[in-house]
Amino acid sequence: MPRNVKKWSIIFLIASLIGIGILAWPSIQWMHKNVTAISKRHDSNMSPVIFIPGSSATQNRFDGLIDKLNDRRGKRHSLLKVTGPY
Amino acid sequence: MWVRREQIIRKIIRLQQNELYQLVQKSLNLLFPFVLIGSISQLIQITMLNRNSLLPTIFGFSSWLSRYRFIEIIFDHLTSLTLGIVAALAAFSMAHYTAKRYQRDEKLASITGLIAYLILTVRYTNNGELAFGQDMLGMGGLFLGFLVGYLVGLSFKHLANSQQQDKSSSGVTWNRALDSLRAIIIVLVVAICFSILLNWLAISVLPDQVILRLQSLKANQTSLLFSVAIVLLAGIMTFFGLTSMPIPAHFGRNGVAMTANLNYALIHHTIWGVPYPFSLGTLYESFGAIGGTGSTLSLVIAIFLFSNQRDQQLIGRWSLLPVLFNFNSAILVGVPVLGNGLYIIPFLLVPLVNVGIAASAIALHLMPAVVYQVPLGTPSLLQALIGTNGNWVTLLVMVLNVGIGVWLYRPFVKLSNRLNTQGDGLDATER
Numbered sequence: 471m472p473r474n475v476k477k478w479s480i481i482f483l484i485a486s487l488i489g490i491g492i493l494a495w496p497s498i499q500w501m502h503k504n505v506t507a508i509s510k511r512h513d514s515n516m517s518p519v520i521f522i523p524g525s526s527a528t529q530n531r532f533d534g535l536i537d538k539l540n541d542r543r544g545k546r547h548s549l550l551k552v553t554g555p556y
Numbered sequence: 557m558w559v560r561r562e563q564i565i566r567k568i569i570r571l572q573q574n575e576l577y578q579l580v581q582k583s584l585n586l587l588f589p590f591v592l593i594g595s596i597s598q599l600i601q602i603t604m605l606n607r608n609s610l611l612p613t614i615f616g617f618s619s620w621l622s623r624y625r626f627i628e629i630i631f632d633h634l635t636s637l638t639l640g641i642v643a644a645l646a647a648f649s650m651a652h653y654t655a656k657r658y659q660r661d662e663k664l665a666s667i668t669g670l671i672a673y674l675i676l677t678v679r680y681t682n683n684g685e686l687a688f689g690q691d692m693l694g695m696g697g698l699f700l701g702f703l704v705g706y707l708v709g710l711s712f713k714h715l716a717n718s719q720q721q722d723k724s725s726s727g728v729t730w731n732r733a734l735d736s737l738r739a740i741i742i743v744l745v746v747a748i749c750f751s752i753l754l755n756w757l758a759i760s761v762l763p764d765q766v767i768l769r770l771q772s773l774k775a776n777q778t779s780l781l782f783s784v785a786i787v788l789l790a791g792i793m794t795f796f797g798l799t800s801m802p803i804p805a806h807f808g809r810n811g812v813a814m815t816a817n818l819n820y821a822l823i824h825h826t827i828w829g830v831p832y833p834f835s836l837g838t839l840y841e842s843f844g845a846i847g848g849t850g851s852t853l854s855l856v857i858a859i860f861l862f863s864n865q866r867d868q869q870l871i872g873r874w875s876l877l878p879v880l881f882n883f884n885s886a887i888l889v890g891v892p893v894l895g896n897g898l899y900i901i902p903f904l905l906v907p908l909v910n911v912g913i914a915a916s917a918i919a920l921h922l923m924p925a926v927v928y929q930v931p932l933g934t935p936s937l938l939q940a941l942i943g944t945n946g947n948w949v950t951l952l953v954m955v956l957n958v959g960i961g962v963w964l965y966r967p968f969v970k971l972s973n974r975l976n977t978q979g980d981g982l983d984a985t986e987r
Contacts (some may be wrong), residue, residue, distance in 0.1 A: 486876055
């Protein structure tokens with residue numbers, strides 16, 4: 471077998487390894503971002519409860535209930551009222 | 557030591573002179589181009605065209621890919637029609653060489669082998685569509701393909717008349733078909749009976765399911781012993797062409813142990829000290845299968861460094877890129893490694909040693925366990941680095957693992973060189 475064959479195999483191997491080495495940096499940067507995202511999602515583990523009033527009720531339909539819920543618990547729940555267009 | 561090596565050489569030479577063994581090796585040789593094309597197409601599809609894989613994700617062309625999904629589908633189908641039907645092709649080539657060996661009509665035998673195997677994999681559905689069991693057609697069905705091909709060849713030996721070298725007749729000779737007709741009919745009828753039986757029992761004859769079932773048991777996932785046993789089992793089954801899991805991606809990743817580890821990491825904001833550091837998911841994919849089952853990246857590098865055979869070097873070069881991304885079917889069929897007595901020892905040993913090194917490094921707190929899910933199409937050398945969110949020690953362990961793998965494969969590659977020159981000598985004297 472000519473020596474060239476082996477030489478070119480090794481050159482090809484080194485070139486491929488360099489290619490993969492170049493990939494390492496951007497993929498780690500991406501993984502850092504990814505892990506930050508999943509841990510944020512994990513830490514802010516909220517379970518929203520959605521109340522939908524009947525058609526003739528106003529935004530304030532559930533105020534009494536929410537007051538009661540907040541009363542029992544020391545901490546106040548976050549609340550978002552959304553009214554759609556008619 | 558030297559004497560023992562001589563004994564091993566003699567044993568391997570005896571094995572290589574075995575008729576059935578030669579038939580299998582010749583058939584594998586015939587399959588190589590299709591397996592190679594299938595692997596390269598699989599590589600392109602999974603690393604560059606799948607929108608969830610590493611390259612599109614980090615270079616941000618995922619959304620572009622989801623608009624042009626047909627490009628991926630082209631490569632997907634190319635893979636299915638080459639690598640995906642390799643067992644049927646194995647039946648084809650094995651029937652060919654077996655019939656040729658017994659001087660029967662090898663062309664008719666090979667077609668019969670192919671059809672018989674396809675019949676075996678047919679799934680009878682109620683709406684009458686022609687459907688095949690894909691798991692039996694791919695790499696996992698290789699053993700079965702060779703078995704069916706061999707049996708078809710033997711049926712031709714016993715049921716068909718020997719091929720007449722009648723060159724006087726002009727044009728088509730109908731005798732040829734008539735000579736083999738009995739064998740063809742009997743083979744196909746038997747194949748249909750078996751196919752009906754398989755459909756009726758609704759069983760898979762492949763042992764893949766055993767591994768998957770074993771590893772889904774919660775108690776099993778956590779211990780080092782179990783991981784080592786599964787690594788060994790996967791190696792043995794791949795070696796004999798009994799499993800379709802050359803991509804260990806869907807293997808050991810989404811188990812109870814891995815979920816527990818991930819939860820731990822998210823709660824404690826550290827990946828050190830996870831509850832199950834020695835599970836399959838932390839050890840096998842990242843360290844036990846560098847370059848696919850059998851740690852074949854080490855084999856390819858060993859071939860580059862130590863093989864004196866031009867064809868081995870070229871096969872290694874063609875297989876290198878797929879192997880770097882864990883698709884090792886091409887090198888397994890090309891060298892060939894599958895069923896090759898020469899390579900069974902390192903093929904089973906290297907992954908075990910690699911897993912052992914990784915487990916000790918984790919036990920000694922040199923590196924954390926691999927916890928995070930690695931995207932599809934990640935090069936095997938970067939798996940641990942990415943899976944630990946950038947711990948550079950894992951890369952050192954990886955390099956050490958590959959180096960030790962090369963060192964363990966080296967004597968066998970050199971042995972292959974020696975057998976090759978001796979074989980040439982043998983051929984020369986025979987001629």
